[in-house]
Amino acid sequence: MTPSTRDTEKAHLRASLRTARAALDPADRQDQSRALAGAVVEHLRSLPSAPSGTPRHGPTVAVYLGVDPEPDTAPLLQELHDLGFGVVVPICEPEYQLSWASWFPGVPLQRSVRAPVLEPTGKRFSFDEVPDVAVILVPALGVDGSGHRVGQGGGYYDRFLARYPLGAPGAVPRMGVVYRSEVLPAGTIPSEPYDQPLGGVFTPDGLLRFGTAGSSV
Numbered sequence: 352m353t354p355s356t357r358d359t360e361k362a363h364l365r366a367s368l369r370t371a372r373a374a375l376d377p378a379d380r381q382d383q384s385r386a387l388a389g390a391v392v393e394h395l396r397s398l399p400s401a402p403s404g405t406p407r408h409g410p411t412v413a414v415y416l417g418v419d420p421e422p423d424t425a426p427l428l429q430e431l432h433d434l435g436f437g438v439v440v441p442i443c444e445p446e447y448q449l450s451w452a453s454w455f456p457g458v459p460l461q462r463s464v465r466a467p468v469l470e471p472t473g474k475r476f477s478f479d480e481v482p483d484v485a486v487i488l489v490p491a492l493g494v495d496g497s498g499h500r501v502g503q504g505g506g507y508y509d510r511f512l513a514r515y516p517l518g519a520p521g522a523v524p525r526m527g528v529v530y531r532s533e534v535l536p537a538g539t540i541p542s543e544p545y546d547q548p549l550g551g552v553f554t555p556d557g558l559l560r561f562g563t564a565g566s567s568v
């Protein structure tokens with residue numbers, strides 16, 4: 352498959368996943384978003400590094416601020432904060448780079464100038480400055496059983512994850528977050544040389560691991 356065939360195929364897949372996501376019943380999306388929060392929290396609480404005792408000072412989770420019709424991450428952000436995890440969310444920078452900002456309840460937000468997403472207005476830092484990240488939760492329109500992902504098409508996460516290759520010392524596990532219907536059979540998503548495979552995906556039913564190096568949370 353030539354690169355342009357792959358791009359066209361991916362663009363079609365992205366369009367059909369967008370249409371299908373938008374067609375999900377809003378009440379179902381809310382139910383699935385609450386279940387997704389439960390699945391992520393259950394997994395994180397089982398980690399040896401999970402916060403315990405007082406004051407609770409746990410590792411950090413890289414999340415994102417879900418925008419309709421994405422899974423609503425608000426319940427997850429709140430729960431992680433309440434449990435004592437640190438939470439950071441991405442900021443779109445020039446040239447499709449991501450920086451990161453702390454999230455906490457009531458943090459002032461503004462719309463990004465680069466993408467239709469919300470971002471904290473406060474201090475932003477590079478991922479290297481975020482200590483002790485337990486997992487990177489990666490937004491996706493769909494994820495297949497080979498760990499390949501289709502995102503919004505900017506290439507922000509591919510560029511970001513490429514800087515922290517799996518297998519490198521201290522590489523952080525990366526897991527997609529999708530609705531139930533968005534887990535696709537292995538091989539469905541055309542992969543590009545720069546695509547960064549995910550170690551697994553959170554759905555409302557729990558964590559599905561792909562058996563790649565990125566799954567060892």
Ligand SMILES: Nc1nc2c(c(=O)[nH]1)N(C=O)[C@@H](CNc1ccc(C(=O)N[C@@H](CCC(=O)O)C(=O)O)cc1)CN2
Nearest residue numbers: 415416417418441443466467468490502503505507508
């Ligand atoms: N909530 C959230 N935050 C995120 C991402 C994401 O996927 N979700 N990103 C993941 O990289 C980055 C932002 N990337 C994005 C890039 C493009 C579009 C976008 O243009 N969406 C249009 C579709 C345009 C089209 O039809 O081509 C839209 O939603 O209307 C959205 C997010 C960083 N923050």
Ligand SMILES: Nc1ncnc2c1ncn2[C@@H]1O[C@H](COP(=O)(O)OP(=O)(O)OP(=O)(O)O)[C@@H](O)[C@H]1O
Nearest residue numbers: 361500501502503504505506507508509510513545
């Ligand atoms: N590591 C990289 N270096 C340079 N360009 C890249 C890299 N990764 C992706 N790109 C570019 O970004 C474009 C979009 O990539 P892709 O279709 O994989 O986006 P996506 O993963 O769906 O988007 P996002 O990560 O923003 O949700 C590609 O056409 C490619 O040119």
